[in-house]
Amino acid sequence: MPDHQSAMMPTPLLTSDIIENAILRYPEQRIVSLMPDGHKHEYSYIEAHARIKKLANALSKLGFNKGDRIGTLANNHYRHFELYYAIGGSGAVIHTLNPRLFEEQLEYIIKHAEDEYIFVDPCFIPLLENIQSRIPKVKAFIINCFESDMPSTQLAPVYCYEALLDKETSDFDWPKLKGTDNCGLCYTSGTTGNPKGVIYDHQSSILHAMMSGSSQFLSFNEWDIIMPAVPMYHVVAWGIPYSAPLFGSKLVFCGDKLDGESLYHLIDSEQVNKGFGVPTIWLGLHNYLDSLKQDTDLEPISPIPSLKMVGVGGAASPTNLVKAYAEKYDVYWMGLWGMTETSPLMSASVNSPSIQKLDPESRYHLQSSAGKAMFGTQIEIFDQDNQTLAHDGIQQGILKVKGPWVLKEYFKGEGQENFEDGWFNTGDIAVINPEGYLRIVDRAKDVIKSGGEWISSVQLEDAALEYASINEACVIGVTHPKWDERPILLVTIKPGKVFEQEALIATLKQKVAKWWLPDAILQLESLPHTGTGKLKKIDLRNEYKDYLIDKIQ
Incomplete structure (x- = not known):
């Protein structure tokens, strides 16, 4: 054979x-x-596995063409897990809503997306009814429940998830697909x-799972009990529904129970050792554990002894929480970064x-x-002229x-x-230090x-959180007659x-330059968040x- 041809089997990764x-x-992992x-x-x-194959048979009978999008409107649970594998494995595309x-x-x-069908949890039915x-192009709605729990709904036509599975066998042959499907x-x-839509293929999903679950990154194995408190309806729950089974870990899905008390009891009862979520998730757990401490005279060494690591992304990691988890709970806080556009984990x-x-x-x-x-990814920072900047931990770039x-x-x-010259512009402003550590300074728009x-709104928020009474902090730029923009700080206060x-x-003066100090500090009852736990800064800016113009006048 010619020297330039590969001698390896062209086996697709699916x-x-x-x-x-x-x-x-x-086989017996839970x-x-x-x-x-x-x-x-x-x-x-x-x-x-048996139920996934029954679902694949049911999908075939519903009817779809290869590459068709099938929507899911669901929380984190076993049925959503089954949909991940049955839809993609059958040649369709799971569209998580x-x-x-x-x-x-x-x-x-x-x-x-031109969704053909939508699988929906009962709690989200009103969203679709509206x-x-x-x-009109959605052909049918499948309710994720038992037949005995089927709710009354205006949606039509509707099917029951469990009723569909009950009619099928677990004998199903996966179609021959390409890794690029x-x-x-x-x-x-x-x-x-x-x-904007980001569509993932089989090969990219497998490579992401192989690397993100490896010892270089999340380090999953058969001993791990993993709780993804990141939603399966957004950015593939950070790829964990794929990476955890790939490495044989036990999975614990928390459904819609994301409050601190529910997470505490789930972590404790299932002996979770690795959890994943946005900072607000771990703030809620910390606040609940703090309340437990106030109700007792004795402070335990750690109320969550099984938990050893939390992976945290989706927003900046507050240093005060990193410290609290280390010193109060003996938990390693691992900052993560990624985007919908990067499948999502990158660093x-x-x-x-x-x-x-x-x-x-x-x-x-x-x-x-x-x-x-x-490994396999590249990160770089560029100036406004598209020239690379030094990795000195100081120079900020795109x-x-x-x-x-x-x-x-x-x-x-x-x-x-x-997209330019083979690079994807993330819209983030960042620095990279000489050891290769990436720090997101801010979103370009923030x-x-x-x-x-x-x-940097992120750095100013992190400095504000060093003040012990603050629960959450949000910094936004508002119009100023002289300086174009100036920061104002919006805060919520911890109970009591x-x-x-x-x-x-x-506190701020010890952490940031004097000219960074906010022109106003406002105490609010709560701050608005997106469905993925990020602060809704665009709403607050609007x-x-x-505010400052009116105040000056």
């Missing part, structure tokens, strides 16, 4: 291979789901303009001997960063990325302006441009704590854009 491998290597009524559903990988989107956005992405007349679709949050501050040798404050600082890039699980174009070819200089503005300002 998501269905993960569950097939799981029943061979880890999947636990906390259901809406509070009971737990538990079964093995081999039982999940975010129930926290505005009604108009939900309608837009269902129509844009828009059914405007999504698509298997998943997720839309961006759409904080500016309409959401992490993985625990290592070199990190453990650092003094605590230096260690916490690195843990709160986005960490180092995963973050661009590339890799085998980074998109090269949005679904239906949108957003071409985000950077406050004051008198020609940049102020006293807030003194002068004390907060004194609400407060003229």
Whole structure:
């Protein structure tokens, strides 16, 4: 054969291979789901596999063409797990719908994706009832429940998930697909303009699972009990429904129970050792554990002894929480970074001997960063002239990325302006230090441009959280007659704590330059969040854009 041809077998990497491998290597490993009524559903990988194949048969009878999109509007539970594998493995594309989107956005992405069917949890049925007349191309709705629990609904036609499975056998042959065939679709949050679709293929999903679950990154194995508190309806729950079975870990799904008390009891009862979620998830757990401490005279060494690591992304990691989890609970806080467009994981501050040798404050600082890039991916920072910047931990630039699980174009070819010379422009402003640690300074749209200089809202928020009374902090740029923009700080206060503005300002002065200090500090009852736990800064900017103008006048 010619020298330039590969001598290796052209075997495709498919998501269905993960569950097939799981029943061979880890057949009795468990999947636990906390259901809406509070009971737990538990079964093995081999039982999940049988149901997945029944579902694949049911999908075939419903009818679809290869590459068709099939929507899911569901929380984290075993049925959603089954849909991940049955839809993609059958040759269709699972389109996870975010129930926290505005009604108009939900309608837009269902129509844009051209979803053929939608599998929906009973709690989300009203969302679809409100828009059914405007999504006529959806052929049917399947309710994720038992036949005895079928609710009354205006949706039509409707089927019962369990009734469909009851009619089928577990004898199903996966179709012969290519690694480049698509298997998943997720839309961006759409904080500016309409959401854009990111479509994942089998090979990119497998490569992401192989690397993200490896010892270089999340380090999954058969001993692990993993709780993804990141939603399966957004960014593939960080790929954990694929990476955990690939490495044989036990999965614990928390459903819609994301409050601190529910998470505590689930972690404790299932002995979870690795959890994943946005900072607000771990803030809620911390606040609940703090309340337990106040109710007792004795402070335990750790109320969550099984938990050893939390992976945290989706927003900046507050250093005060990194410290609290280390010193109060003996939990390693691993900062993660990624996007819908990157499948999503790209970098992490993985625990290592070199990190453990650092003094605590230096260690916490690195843990709160986005960490180092995963093998196979590249990260780089560029100036306004598209020239690369030094990795000195000081120079700030536009973050661009590339890799085998980074998109090269949005679904239906949108957003071409985000791609240049093989790089994807993330829209983030970042620094990279000499050791390769990435730190997201801000979203480009959130950077406050004051008198020609940049102020990082993320760094100012992190500084504010050093003041012990603050529960959450949000910094936004608002219009200023002289400086174009100036920061204002919006805060919520922990229950039972006293807030003194002068004390907060004194804390800020120790952390940031004087000209970074906010021009106003406002105490609020709550701050708005997106469905993925991020602060809704665009809403707050709109609400407060003229705050300083009105105050000056």
